[in-house]
Amino acid sequence: MTNDELRVSADRVLSRLVGDTTGTAKLREDQWRAIEALVADHRRALVVQRTGWGKSAVYFVATALLRERGSGPTVIVSPLLALMRNQVEAAERAGIRARTINSANIEEWETVQAEVAEGTVDVLLVSPERLNNPDFRDQVLPKLAASTGLLVVDEAHCISDWGHDFRPDYRRLRTMLADLRPDVPVLATTATANARVTKDVAEQLGTGEGTAETLVLRGPLDRESLSLGVLNLPDAAHRLAWLADHLNELPGSGIIYTLTVSAADEVTAYLRQCGHEVAAYSGKTEDSDRRAAEADLLANRVKALVATSALGMGFDKPDLGFVVHLGSPASPIAYYQQVGRAGRGVEHAEVLLLPGREDEAIWRYFASLAFPSEEQVRRTLEVLTAAGRPLSLPALEPQVELRRSRLETMLKVLDVDGAVHRVRGGWTATGQPWTYDAERYAWVARQRAAEQQAMRDYATSTGCRMEFLRRQLDDEAATPCGRCDNCAQPRFSAEVSPAALQTARGELDRPGVDVEPRRMWPTGLPAIGVELKGRIPVGQQAAPGRALGRLSDIGWGNRLRPLLAPQSPDGAVPGDVADAVVTVLADWAKGPGGWASGAPDAPRRPVGVVTLDSRTRPRLVHSLGERIAAVGRMPLLGTVTYRDQGIDTRVPRTNSAQRLRALDGALIVPPTLADALATAGGPVLLVDDYTDTGWTLAIAARLLRQAGAEGVFPLVLAVQG
Structure with a gap:
């Protein structure tokens, strides 16, 4: 032929x-x-x-x-x-x-x-x-x-x-x-x-x-159907209110991208409250629900999917009329890819970026999950070599200071590099020489930083936005598009209605998220000298707890992140934060399972407040405990402290087993607190500033239960996630 x-x-x-x-x-x-x-x-x-x-x-x-x-x-x-x-x-x-x-x-x-x-x-x-x-x-x-x-x-x-x-x-x-x-x-x-x-x-x-x-x-990367724009709004409430007011002005159906799962859930709940047909879509969405959401968007039964990057490459809806980003991706290349979902089969589609002040913190979090340090990689190889047999991720995880998802990603890279091999039953070391390419990893880190700066520049640019994105992808044919808000006139006002703004503030200011207690010890603890395994006895568990908000929230997260940032000075709990915690406590008491709910099986009302010792924010935690005790008319019974004041139990972003190894034997219930618990005779509120893995709360609750507390209700300012 x-x-x-x-x-x-x-x-x-x-x-x-x-x-x-x-x-x-x-x-x-x-x-x-x-x-x-x-x-x-x-x-x-x-x-x-x-x-x-x-x-x-x-x-x-x-x-x-x-x-x-x-x-x-x-x-x-x-x-x-x-x-x-x-x-x-x-x-x-x-x-x-x-x-x-x-x-x-x-x-x-x-x-x-x-x-x-x-x-x-x-x-x-x-x-x-x-x-x-x-x-x-x-x-x-x-x-x-x-x-x-x-x-x-x-x-x-x-x-x-x-x-x-x-x-x-x-x-x-x-x-x-x-x-x-x-x-x-x-x-x-x-x-x-x-x-x-x-x-x-x-x-x-x-x-x-x-x-x-x-x-x-x-080929050239211009998208003739896309009209790009940026709206710099004062805060998260204004951004939500703008969506509520203007969503129906956007053509057809589309996607509203958020940077986190919790933000996707928040935005979905708010827009539904405002009468908009939207659905959430994230990496935590069940597969059947994802399929249903995709089908609803394809059939235009919803105005938008509120999605994380889980709805990204490959989703094909030719008549997608708009893409709105509530928060800026960390890379102009990722941004170009996501906005490319719109306008494939229509003459005109709207693309809007609504950057937020939480974006930078979220970028930093994801940047912290980059390829591990050489020390962590070498330690992993040493553990695999010493084992002399395949180790599964649960067996390997307790012996290295990496969370499972990051550990697995690293092992996959090492597998292709020939340093490890994945077999039935887990991973083995091959013994082949392996070099840590520090120069390459450093270059990638610098590239990420440059991409973040490019997104800052994109949001404030007075030049053509499509040309900006095309040049970021090294498109030599890039020229002004004539369609974006800088080339032509902005097509959308930044104004929001007082009613929508009030509703948005009410949604974002609503405090309180659940804190699920730990029920099982991590596998593999005996291998690192911690003699705990299986289910945590019911009589040693914490009860379900509450937090004021998530650090990834666009509502309380924006208030809590600066307060709990590593460089922030320690001080008394701010009045607005303390008032919101009191609201959380009141709602918790009256809600399902609360001690004031009137349910036949409701737990007893807490009889006192216990704080957790803090190495970084002792004044914050103590003042929060004092405020809760005063409002609840309960005694401040004391503090769960560290046995050795010189020990550093902070293990950032590591796995549960390593966190438990750091905590094993480190916390104690002082005699004065034990006496106070015996006298109080009932459940207590356990107050801390922040929880990530949940293990500090679990260990402290176990000690308090062993010391005679009838129950332990954790109450913290923030949770990660």
Whole structure:
């Protein structure tokens, strides 16, 4: 078949894919160049094109043509379930049978693998985390590498740790790329890669002997349908009120992005209260609820999804009319990617950024989760080596100062680097030499800082906003768009109605969140010398507690973050904070399960207040305890203190086992407090400033219960999360 004949066949497949019954659909020139490279020349190609350009058309058309020539199935590595669902439907329109292997269809894996082996599957979509599953890696991946007719890496910027959304699971692709036959074509696609990431991904695609240089097709990144704007509003209440007043002015249906799960929940509750049809969508949303929310947005049954970045790559709604960000992402590249959800199939879509003062604190938190220090990595390798057997994450976690999610991410990187190996039962050290690339990690950290500054600059820029974003992605064709609020006139007023503002303030000022007590000791404590395991005896547990707010809230979080920041001076609890805590206490007492609820099984009213010793904010905690005792007309019984005043029990952002090891034997109930508990004869309120892991409260409650307290009700200013 000549290339001209191949072009005719390609256009015919495209017509089926897009539902064009006239058969007149034509590929863009760069789409055809990519397909020609894959099908005719069996090359490796990287396509960097704006969202909505038609990257999926390239690999589906190429798949159909390769299958007609007898090639094996196409394997698409795809990051999100929403993307998989959309692509399976798109493939079916072109007569392409597509199946998936991901965490949501475990029961279908064997059937799908059998169908692939039988040759009845044209496209297999695989989630990147499957690549690091031992059974899949050792049993399925080699067979796929041997039989694959085309490998597609979607959202390929995730391969590069230079990029904003690096995912270590993607690094396993290096192994698969190296194992492919040189004549197997490979396609990588992304809409969000600057020049550095593009170069890195192209180099990685060239892995394997006999492979030609990667063809890079990079197009202009302008989105002619998008009108960008920024509204700098005074505070979170004004931003919520603006949404309530103006949401129905935005075209069609869309997405309201928030930076945290708690903010998504807060905004959803407020907008529903104001009569808007919206739904929350985050990483904590159940899969069935996610599917329902996606379907409601696709069918325009809701005005908006209030979502975290969990609704990101791959969600495909061509007529999405707007994207609003309530809070600024830390990267202009991430921002460009998210706003690219809008305006794919409509002439005009609105994009608005409403930055908040909490943004910087949230950026700092996520920056703290970067690749661990060399000391932490070496310690992990030492533990694995000394074990001489596979260690699961629960078994390894107590012996290193890393939380499980961060530990797992680090191990995946080390796995690809050859320092560790994931096997059935856990992880083992390989003994191979490994070098900590401090220079690279430092460069990435500097890049993150530069990206954050770029987002500050974007929010205050007087120049073209689309040009700004395109230049951040190294788009050399960037010119003023003529559509944004700086090129043209702003299309939205910053004014909000008094009624909406009052409602928003009422919503954000409503204090009180639950603090769930710890019920089980972490696994693996005996291995680090802490003889605790299993369920915490009921008679030693804390009762469910309360906090004034979450540090990630856009309401009380904004008030509490400066108060509890490490550099903040210690002092008496501010009056507004103390008053709000009293409100929390009153609502708690009268609410379900409260001692003043009148329920038959309601606990006894607390008979006293106990504070927790604080190394950083002793005046704050003590004054809070005094205020609660005075308002509740209860005695301030005393303080749970540290046995050794010289010991430092602060273990920042570490795991539960390490926190417990630091606390083991460190806290005591002084004799004066024990005597006061015996005299008081009832439950107590346990007051502290902040809880993260919950283990300080759990240990203190256990000691108080053992000293005679009938019950312990934790009451803190803030919780993390």
